[in-house]
Amino acid sequence: MTRFFLFTFLLAVPAIVLSVASKIETGKAVTPLRVSRVCALLFGVFLAVAAIAAITGPHRIDLLSLLRQEGAAASPEHTIIFSVRIPRIILAAIVGATLSTAGAVFQGLLRNPLADPYILGISGGAAVGAVLGIIVGLDVLPFGVPVLAFLGSLITIFLVFGVAGKRRESQSGTLLLSGVIVNAFCTAAIMFLISTASGTRLHGIMFWLMGDLGLADTSQTLLGGIALLAGFIVIYLHARSLNLLVIGEEQALQLGVDVEKTRRVLFFAASFITAAAVSLSGLIGFVGLLVPHLIRMIFGSDFRLLLPASFLFGATFLVAADTLARTALGPSELPVGVITALFGAPFFIYLLRKTEAGRCRF
Amino acid sequence: MPLLRVDNVSFRYGEQWVLRGIDFEVAKGDFLGVIGPNGSGKTTLLRVIDGILAPQEGTVSLEGTEIGKLRREALARSVAVVPQYSALAFPFSVEEVVLMGRAPHLGRWRFEGDEDHRIALKAMEMTDTLGLAARDMESLSGGERQRVLIARALAQEPRLMLLDEPTAFLDIRHQVDFFDRIRSLNREGGLTVIAVTHDINLAAHYCDRIILLKNGRIEAAGPVGAVITEEHIRETYGTEVLVDRHPRTGSPRITLT
Numbered sequence: 001m002t003r004f005f006l007f008t009f010l011l012a013v014p015a016i017v018l019s020v021a022s023k024i025e026t027g028k029a030v031t032p033l034r035v036s037r038v039c040a041l042l043f044g045v046f047l048a049v050a051a052i053a054a055i056t057g058p059h060r061i062d063l064l065s066l067l068r069q070e071g072a073a074a075s076p077e078h079t080i081i082f083s084v085r086i087p088r089i090i091l092a093a094i095v096g097a098t099l100s101t102a103g104a105v106f107q108g109l110l111r112n113p114l115a116d117p118y119i120l121g122i123s124g125g126a127a128v129g130a131v132l133g134i135i136v137g138l139d140v141l142p143f144g145v146p147v148l149a150f151l152g153s154l155i156t157i158f159l160v161f162g163v164a165g166k167r168r169e170s171q172s173g174t175l176l177l178s179g180v181i182v183n184a185f186c187t188a189a190i191m192f193l194i195s196t197a198s199g200t201r202l203h204g205i206m207f208w209l210m211g212d213l214g215l216a217d218t219s220q221t222l223l224g225g226i227a228l229l230a231g232f233i234v235i236y237l238h239a240r241s242l243n244l245l246v247i248g249e250e251q252a253l254q255l256g257v258d259v260e261k262t263r264r265v266l267f268f269a270a271s272f273i274t275a276a277a278v279s280l281s282g283l284i285g286f287v288g289l290l291v292p293h294l295i296r297m298i299f300g301s302d303f304r305l306l307l308p309a310s311f312l313f314g315a316t317f318l319v320a321a322d323t324l325a326r327t328a329l330g331p332s333e334l335p336v337g338v339i340t341a342l343f344g345a346p347f348f349i350y351l352l353r354k355t356e357a358g359r360c361r362f
Numbered sequence: 363m364p365l366l367r368v369d370n371v372s373f374r375y376g377e378q379w380v381l382r383g384i385d386f387e388v389a390k391g392d393f394l395g396v397i398g399p400n401g402s403g404k405t406t407l408l409r410v411i412d413g414i415l416a417p418q419e420g421t422v423s424l425e426g427t428e429i430g431k432l433r434r435e436a437l438a439r440s441v442a443v444v445p446q447y448s449a450l451a452f453p454f455s456v457e458e459v460v461l462m463g464r465a466p467h468l469g470r471w472r473f474e475g476d477e478d479h480r481i482a483l484k485a486m487e488m489t490d491t492l493g494l495a496a497r498d499m500e501s502l503s504g505g506e507r508q509r510v511l512i513a514r515a516l517a518q519e520p521r522l523m524l525l526d527e528p529t530a531f532l533d534i535r536h537q538v539d540f541f542d543r544i545r546s547l548n549r550e551g552g553l554t555v556i557a558v559t560h561d562i563n564l565a566a567h568y569c570d571r572i573i574l575l576k577n578g579r580i581e582a583a584g585p586v587g588a589v590i591t592e593e594h595i596r597e598t599y600g601t602e603v604l605v606d607r608h609p610r611t612g613s614p615r616i617t618l619t
């Protein structure tokens with residue numbers, strides 16, 4: 001009963017807050033005041049969801065007794081919350097924020113609403129690296145699988161840009177195509193590797209491919225966080241240029257954007273943070289596609305608001321989804337990617353139908 | 363010093379010369395039309411003037427400064443372009459699109475301030491788009507959309523405005539409305555305009571001077587009456603037309619024979 005209540009709450013809070021926010025904030029041009037107001041609101045939602053996530057789990061936590069024995073740092077409740085759940089919440093927040101930010105950037109750069117952080121083959125390369133790592137047993141080393149996954153995605157990034165690089169005309173078309181091809185190649189490689197894997201390894205591979213936030217340790221989370229912050233600063237510096245790129249490359253040039261340099265910087269920044277996040281959490285699908293669209297439907301397409309709002313709401317969304325993933329089936333866990341897709345897809349369709357026609361175009 | 367000087371410019375894509383020895387000047391306050399058949403190099407010329415394409419020979423300079431030496435941002439503060447059509451990948455409101463015209467005047471971090479909002483407001487007033495401010499660009503008609511694009515170009519506060527077949531997709535009423543607005547900006551606001559168009563009658567009606575291009579060369583240039591003649595049109599387009607005078611304005615008028 002309590003669990004049911006918590007689930008409903010986790011799903012309902014973001015939806016309610018966003019629909020309230022949408023009533024106040026439509027059609028206006030973006031100002032610093034508006035950006036900070038929206039961010040404050042979304043950060044509040046994030047804190048609320050994170051707090052609920054911290055006290056939710058197979059081990060029930062009595063809030064009152066936790067508060068009463070404030071000084072006793074050694075109590076089991078204290079340990080569970082601060083050593084197990086909060087680090088995992090932080091990782092979920094980092095990964096969710098990364099995927100949503102990168103998704104927004106790729107949608108803008110490729111001028112394509114179907115783009116997500118994985119579209120240029122980063123997921124495929126990371127997966128090949130990770131699956132290889134799990135099969136040869138590198139998961140016993142602390143940085144084994146993440147390093148291989150990160151290397152795999154770096155290789156695909158350079159491969160995709162190498163293929164598309166020299167042809168300037170219709171570059172985004174060429175990029176998309178080479179991304180799709182690299183992903184297809186990687187899928188074949190993964191299938192090959194899986195068919196050679198022993199049964200004991202398969203569970204680990206499945207979880208990695210569907211996304212699992214229980215893998216990373218604190219130092220890895222910290223690295224992911226640093227990568228995200230650095231990447232986000234670089235990306236946000238180009239937020240207005242992204243707006244202009246959305247209206248077309250030639251018009252962006254005519255409005256003073258150094259298009260080639262901007263595209264290069266943004267592609268690499270977004271690819272880099274995605275690679276870092278994927279190497280820590282596996283392939284969590286749907287977040288990077290869904291969150292930017294959701295935010296765009298509510299707050300408009302201006303990247304100066306879209307990027308930070310996607311960042312905060314992406315973090316919130318993945319923390320909520322991960323809480324469901326680790327509690328829905330009792331003590332055993334689900335891959336978080338299952339939750340993001342199972343709940344994300346219907347919610348997204350609902351929003352698409354609800355938003356007036358033409359506001360979001362496919 | 364002329365506002366724009368195009369000095370013996372030649373441009374080729376690969377081995378194919380598209381512009382050859384183009385040489386002309388535009389003074390402040392001019393309204394210049396560029397006409398010519400498909401593939402004569404009109405749009406390429408516009409792109410060379412706007413610095414998107416760099417000519418292999420010759421130079422383009424704006425008030426004495428070679429535009430190849432200017433940064434994109436600096437160039438966008440002086441030259442604005444009204445494109446044929448604008449397709450946005452994601453929804454933006456009219457106000458947001460007009461404010462984008464302020465981008466070259468702002469640094470990387472700055473948001474649009476009161477002054478920028480005032481300029482955008484004025485640009486929307488001048489183009490009758492104020493009532494559309496909160497509307498989504500995609501929900502506008504073709505005529506409204508082109509007016510918004512003029513407003514965006516005006517918000518750039520350019521010294522030179524380039525029109526790239528801006529009325530190609532508009533009906534006759536909106537074509538006239540568009541060019542009436544541009545002409546009043548030219549006559550009353552002193553805005554310098556270069557318009558590329560397929561419509562010879564529109565060019566004859568609104569421009570002060572005309573350049574007629576054929577195969578990347580200037581076939582004829584000068585006052586409207588001297589350029590638009592039966593002979594020139596036959597030479598460049600290979601089409602027989604009848605040129606007479608507009609009964610009220612006296613500008614040349616072509617009719618198919």
